[in-house]
Amino acid sequence: MSKRRITPLRALLMAAGLTAGLVIAATWGLAWQRRPEPPAHTDLALDDPALIRQGEYIARTADCIACHTAPGGKPYAGGLAMQTPAGAIYSTNITPDPDTGIGAYDYEAFRNAVKHGIRRDGAALYPAMPYPSYAIMPEADLRALYAYFMKAVAPQRQANAKSTIPWPLNMRWPLIWWQALFAPTRTFQPAPELDANLNRGKYLVEGPGHCGACHTPRGIGFQETALNLQDGDTFLSGALIDGWRAKSLRGEAQGLHSWSQAEIIEFLASGRTNRVAAFGAMADVVSHSTRHMTAEDLGSMAAYLKQLPPAPGKLAAFAPKRDTLTESLLDGTERVRGALLYREHCMSCHRPDGQGVPRIFPALDGNSAIFAHNPQSTIQVTLEGGRMPLDPRADKMAFAMPGFSHLSDQDISEVLSFVRSGWTNQAPAVTPEQVREIRAFLATKAPHIQTGEHQ
Amino acid sequence: MSHHRSLRLCLTGLALALGLSAGALAQSTGAVAPQTYAVKDKNGQLLPAYTIPEDSEMLKHPDAEQILYGQRLLNETQRLLPDRVGAAMNCNSCHVVQGKKPLGAPFINTYNSFPQYNPRSERVMTLEERINGCMIRSMNGKKLPQDSREMQAMVAYMKWLAQDVPHGAQVQIQSSRPIDMSIKPDPVRGRTIYGAQCASCHGANGEGRKDARGNIVFPPLWGDESFNIGAGLARTYKAASFIYDNMPMGVHTKGAWGEGRTLSLQDAVDVAEFFTHMPRPDFPMKDKDWPSGKKPKDARY
Numbered sequence: 001m002s003k004r005r006i007t008p009l010r011a012l013l014m015a016a017g018l019t020a021g022l023v024i025a026a027t028w029g030l031a032w033q034r035r036p037e038p039p040a041h042t043d044l045a046l047d048d049p050a051l052i053r054q055g056e057y058i059a060r061t062a063d064c065i066a067c068h069t070a071p072g073g074k075p076y077a078g079g080l081a082m083q084t085p086a087g088a089i090y091s092t093n094i095t096p097d098p099d100t101g102i103g104a105y106d107y108e109a110f111r112n113a114v115k116h117g118i119r120r121d122g123a124a125l126y127p128a129m130p131y132p133s134y135a136i137m138p139e140a141d142l143r144a145l146y147a148y149f150m151k152a153v154a155p156q157r158q159a160n161a162k163s164t165i166p167w168p169l170n171m172r173w174p175l176i177w178w179q180a181l182f183a184p185t186r187t188f189q190p191a192p193e194l195d196a197n198l199n200r201g202k203y204l205v206e207g208p209g210h211c212g213a214c215h216t217p218r219g220i221g222f223q224e225t226a227l228n229l230q231d232g233d234t235f236l237s238g239a240l241i242d243g244w245r246a247k248s249l250r251g252e253a254q255g256l257h258s259w260s261q262a263e264i265i266e267f268l269a270s271g272r273t274n275r276v277a278a279f280g281a282m283a284d285v286v287s288h289s290t291r292h293m294t295a296e297d298l299g300s301m302a303a304y305l306k307q308l309p310p311a312p313g314k315l316a317a318f319a320p321k322r323d324t325l326t327e328s329l330l331d332g333t334e335r336v337r338g339a340l341l342y343r344e345h346c347m348s349c350h351r352p353d354g355q356g357v358p359r360i361f362p363a364l365d366g367n368s369a370i371f372a373h374n375p376q377s378t379i380q381v382t383l384e385g386g387r388m389p390l391d392p393r394a395d396k397m398a399f400a401m402p403g404f405s406h407l408s409d410q411d412i413s414e415v416l417s418f419v420r421s422g423w424t425n426q427a428p429a430v431t432p433e434q435v436r437e438i439r440a441f442l443a444t445k446a447p448h449i450q451t452g453e454h455q
Numbered sequence: 456m457s458h459h460r461s462l463r464l465c466l467t468g469l470a471l472a473l474g475l476s477a478g479a480l481a482q483s484t485g486a487v488a489p490q491t492y493a494v495k496d497k498n499g500q501l502l503p504a505y506t507i508p509e510d511s512e513m514l515k516h517p518d519a520e521q522i523l524y525g526q527r528l529l530n531e532t533q534r535l536l537p538d539r540v541g542a543a544m545n546c547n548s549c550h551v552v553q554g555k556k557p558l559g560a561p562f563i564n565t566y567n568s569f570p571q572y573n574p575r576s577e578r579v580m581t582l583e584e585r586i587n588g589c590m591i592r593s594m595n596g597k598k599l600p601q602d603s604r605e606m607q608a609m610v611a612y613m614k615w616l617a618q619d620v621p622h623g624a625q626v627q628i629q630s631s632r633p634i635d636m637s638i639k640p641d642p643v644r645g646r647t648i649y650g651a652q653c654a655s656c657h658g659a660n661g662e663g664r665k666d667a668r669g670n671i672v673f674p675p676l677w678g679d680e681s682f683n684i685g686a687g688l689a690r691t692y693k694a695a696s697f698i699y700d701n702m703p704m705g706v707h708t709k710g711a712w713g714e715g716r717t718l719s720l721q722d723a724v725d726v727a728e729f730f731t732h733m734p735r736p737d738f739p740m741k742d743k744d745w746p747s748g749k750k751p752k753d754a755r756y
Contacts, residue, residue, distance in 0.1 A: 344509065349712070352670075355667065357656075397703070400708050400713050402709055402711065403708050
């Protein structure tokens with residue numbers, strides 16, 4: 001090592017340095033010339049009450065409030081923690097406060113942020129913001145949305161919280177490349193074979209509803225692997241997010257096969273059916289977004305979802321299975337450990353027949369949240385409990401399930417395996433290791449930012 | 456060479472750090488300590504602590520079948536004893552979570568505490584007599600023969616639940632909360648609270664709810680299928696105590712069944728006054744209660 005000569009290692013380092021320099025230079029170039037859309041006209045009648053009302057409805061369809069409000073926090077002031085494998089990021093203040101919110105955004109800056117993930121200062125927004133979906137929203141809707149945020153949302157002074165993602169993973173400039181690759185400028189493409197009603201559903205699902213943000217699997221770049229069905233057959237085929245399994249919305253056994261179109265509408269409108277109740281992140285979606293949508297729009301979404309084909313390689317329907325469990329629970333002859341745990345901790349609400357009580361306690365038999373192939377959601381709700389949404393037009397009370405984190409990993413795996421294969425259910429067993437993983441994930445979750453305690 | 460060594464050191468450090476944090480994680484996620492309670496004998500001396508047993512422990516007992524049958528009878532009294540039970544009620548409608556819940560009328564001290572002086576009848580009662588008291592009042596039904604298989608199975612379950620706590624000793628667990636009887640009930644307010652907090656499950660007319668097979672899910676709170684006026688739950692402050700600590704169920708993500716603390720004490724007293732005084736079956740033997748006339752304030756007769 002005494003002589004200065006070009007060793008293979010040194011050559012490698014030099015090549016790496018050169019590449020890094022090129023990447024940074026190219027990123028600057030890319031950032032400099034990012035002009036996703038022609039300049040916007042600024043003759044906006046922001047005070048038009050009809051425009052503001054329209055914008056308010058569009059904000060509901062896009063569910064801005066669910067992510068941009070922390071539990072117990074001021075509407076749209078941000079601070080909701082979103083867990084990523086590298087750490088938590090916090091949603092931002094999108095109230096019109098000029099210093100800490102988006103009050104200084106003109107329409108073009110607003111449109112760039114919503115549709116293309118470009119912050120007013122040019123930095124790239126994390127794709128936790130579903131701008132790849134919002135990209136297909138039409139100009140008229142964006143204008144109404146802008147009017148609503150600027151004129152009808154109360155400004156809140158609350159500075160944005162820093163993410164807990166460590167350097168170098170927290171650098172934003174590589175996201176500009178991500179955007180170039182995965183967030184193309186595009187418009188909505190109606191499917192010619194679908195009628196106007198179904199295409200309206202298609203637009204709401206793909207665009208403002210951003211269903212794919214949770215329900216479409218992500219690729220190695222954290223990008224949704226398909227932004228619509230024409231784009232790829234993984235669209236809405238189910239994904240893992242935040243320790244939840246967002247179910248497949250396709251027409252397969254573990255997707256929406258067991259749901260009627262009327263049940264999908266009832267679920268989106270009220271968060272419950274006689275069989276199921278929304279929990280976890282979907283409870284928020286129903287509370288803040290879908291239950292405020294018009295019957296026509298919910299009908300279009302349900303009709304569109306219900307006609308989606310099974311995803312490739314997925315089981316189209318379960319083989320018929322006869323329930324013999326109810327009788328053995330009623331006559332006291334069922335003695336496996338999972339059954340004893342079920343009798344002791346679950347049965348008074350979910351009942352011997354696993355049917356629960358309509359709109360009060362969800363059924364466990366034939367409930368697609370229970371018989372999902374991946375048990376993560378069931379494990380998480382069993383450990384932490386869950387709360388269903390309330391729509392006062394449909395129900396007087398919201399019910400909740402208590403958490404059972406005091407039970408061991410072994411016990412939870414046994415009772416969940418019992419439930420997932422009980423009655424007519426046909427889902428694989430749960431292992432104690434799977435319970436342990438979710439327990440560890442929950443223990444390390446970063447908290448939400450509450451008003452007044454931001455960084 | 457130095458490059459390699461520092462790389463190796465670095466990797467070792469990383470592995471160590473990962474290992475340590477994984478170890479810390481494993482510690483923080485282990486099974487939770489079981490619920491234990493102090494036990495005191497008649498003289499207040501501490502005895503070995505009591506742990507609420509889990510149901511699967513029943514199967515290890517030599518009398519497993521009898522104990523399990525007893526628990527099933529307490530959980531599904533009306534379905535399993537249709538000739539003895541007149542109301543659409545089960546023992547566990549009030550003795551919730553298999554008689555294991557603090558402040559939910561647990562059976563944990565029951566077996567140790569009998570024979571016991573009963574203020575209502577002003578005499579000492581055996582456990583079997585006390586269970587039959589429930590059968591003719593809360594269940595609005597008929598007594599079970601004391602030596603019947605059913606009665607002996609219920610007693611066996613309570614004995615198992617007492618574990619090895621000796622007779623006369625008390626597990627330091629509260630059965631119910633005494634309610635200040637100077638709280639003045641407002642039944643009109645109670646009716647409104649009932650509509651908002653109770654009617655979703657117990658029905659707009661207090662009729663309760665049954666499942667597809669006709670088995671009780673939520674017991675009726677008044678009417679022909681409810682408990683009679685001789686039941687403890689027909690008394691305002693006893694009902695208020697139960698409601699305060701156990702109702703409504705399924706509304707929180709904590710607690711044995713997501714219950715309680717939704718209503719204030721005043722709310723609980725008001726709603727209890729409202730529903731206990733709605734029409735319900737008479738208790739034919741009411742004249743024999745409180746023979747010397749020292750009735751509690753909320754007695755119904």
